[in-house]
Amino acid sequence: MLGAGVRKRMIAILVAVAGLFVVYVVGGGIFFNHMLNRILVVGNAVLATPENPEATPYDLSYRGDPREAFGFDFETVAIATEGGEAPAWLVRPQVPSRDVWAIFVHGIAGTREGGYRYLPALHAAGYPALMITYRNDVGAPSSPQGIYSFGLTEWPDLDAAVEYALANGAARVIIAADSMGGGVLGQFLKNSGHAGNVEALLMDSPALDFPAIARSSAEAFHLPFAGLLAKGAQALFAIQHGVDLSEAEVLPNLAAFPGPVMLVHGSGDRIVPIGISERLLTMRYGQTLFLRTHADHLQSRAENPERYDRTLKAFLAALPGEQGERLAARCEDVSSELVC
Numbered sequence: 001m002l003g004a005g006v007r008k009r010m011i012a013i014l015v016a017v018a019g020l021f022v023v024y025v026v027g028g029g030i031f032f033n034h035m036l037n038r039i040l041v042v043g044n045a046v047l048a049t050p051e052n053p054e055a056t057p058y059d060l061s062y063r064g065d066p067r068e069a070f071g072f073d074f075e076t077v078a079i080a081t082e083g084g085e086a087p088a089w090l091v092r093p094q095v096p097s098r099d100v101w102a103i104f105v106h107g108i109a110g111t112r113e114g115g116y117r118y119l120p121a122l123h124a125a126g127y128p129a130l131m132i133t134y135r136n137d138v139g140a141p142s143s144p145q146g147i148y149s150f151g152l153t154e155w156p157d158l159d160a161a162v163e164y165a166l167a168n169g170a171a172r173v174i175i176a177a178d179s180m181g182g183g184v185l186g187q188f189l190k191n192s193g194h195a196g197n198v199e200a201l202l203m204d205s206p207a208l209d210f211p212a213i214a215r216s217s218a219e220a221f222h223l224p225f226a227g228l229l230a231k232g233a234q235a236l237f238a239i240q241h242g243v244d245l246s247e248a249e250v251l252p253n254l255a256a257f258p259g260p261v262m263l264v265h266g267s268g269d270r271i272v273p274i275g276i277s278e279r280l281l282t283m284r285y286g287q288t289l290f291l292r293t294h295a296d297h298l299q300s301r302a303e304n305p306e307r308y309d310r311t312l313k314a315f316l317a318a319l320p321g322e323q324g325e326r327l328a329a330r331c332e333d334v335s336s337e338l339v340c
Helices: 004-040 066-070 112-117 119-124 155-167 180-191 210-219 226-241 251-255 274-283 305-317 322-333
Strands: 075-081 084-091 100-105 129-132 172-178 198-204 261-266 288-293
Touching: 004 210, 004 226, 066 112, 066 119, 075 155, 084 155, 100 112, 100 155, 100 180, 112 119, 112 129, 112 172, 119 129, 119 305, 129 155, 155 172, 155 180, 172 180, 180 198, 180 251, 198 305, 210 226, 210 274, 251 274, 261 274, 261 305, 274 288, 288 305
Parallel strands: 100 129, 100 172, 172 198, 198 261, 261 288
Antiparallel strands: 075 084, 084 129
16 A cells, blocks of 8 residues: 555656646647648748749749740639639630640649649640639738638639639539649539539649648657647647638548549658558549659659659540540559559
8 A cells, every 4th residue: 555645746746747748738739830820821831932033834933924934825814703803824725625624723822833734735635724823822812811721711712713614615624733732622522513523633742631741740840749739739720710720631532533533742742741642542443543753742743754744644645535444444553653
C-alpha cells in the first residue's frame, strides 16, 4: 500500500503532466493556426509565385495571355458567379473537333497561366479551353470569408464556369485541376448538378484531403502528437473564419467519378503529399492513368517535359472510346515510377 504522502505526490505529478500536455496542445494548435492563417487568408498567400520576366509559358512564374504565350487567339469572357462576374480566357482551336470543352482550375493564389501545361495539347486536339478565375483572384469577386478554403466555398464558381460552357456550345466538359484546384473540383463533383456533364479529369498534384495536408505539414516539424496539433489548428481556424477545413476531403468523390482520369504527382512534393494521390489510385475502379514522378509540387512537367506531354497527348487521344479503356487498363497494371 502506498502512503498518503506518496499518493498525493503521484497525483500532483499526474496533474502537472496533464497540465503541461494541455498547454503543449493548445500552444501548438495556436502556432499551427497562425501558419494556416499565413497560407489561407487572402493577401498573405505565401505560396504565390512572383512574376519572372524570363520564364517560359510552362513555368509557374510566367505571366502573359495565351496570345503572348503561344500565339493562340482568345477572348476574355465574363463568368456570372454568385459574387459577380469573374474573368476567364476562352481559347478556341482553329478547327474545333468536338462539342467538349476543357476548363482549367488553378490552385491556391495561382493564376490562369498555370493551365499552360495543358493548353497546347488541348488546342491541338480541338478542345475549346476555358481558363477561369474564381473568388479572391485578381479581377474576380472577393469572398465574404476572405480565405482560400480548398473548394468548400469556391466550387460554385467552377459550377458557374461549367454552366457557361454548356450554355455556349459545350455538351460535356473536361476539367483540369492543379493543387487546391483539385479540392475545388472534388467539391464540385460532390455538390453540383452539372457533375454528370464531366467527361474526363486531368489533375496535377491535387489537394484532395486538407486534413492530411495539415497533418503532414505539422509532422514536418517532428513534434509529438502532430496530428492532434493539426486538428486543434483547424478547430481554431473554423472558429475564426466560420469554415471547417476538416470537411475539405474529397477522395471518395474522385474515386467514384465514372469517367477517365489522368493523375500526375511527384514523390518530392513538399506541399501536397503524394500519398494522397496513391490512396486515390487504390480507391478508384474507373479508368485511371497515373504519372508518378520524383518532382516537387507542380514540377512534374519540368522534370521531364517530353514524357509529360506525350502522356497527356496519349490520354486525350484516347477520349472517348475503347482505346481509352485499353490504355487505362495497361496503365493500372504497371508498378513503376512512371505508371502509364
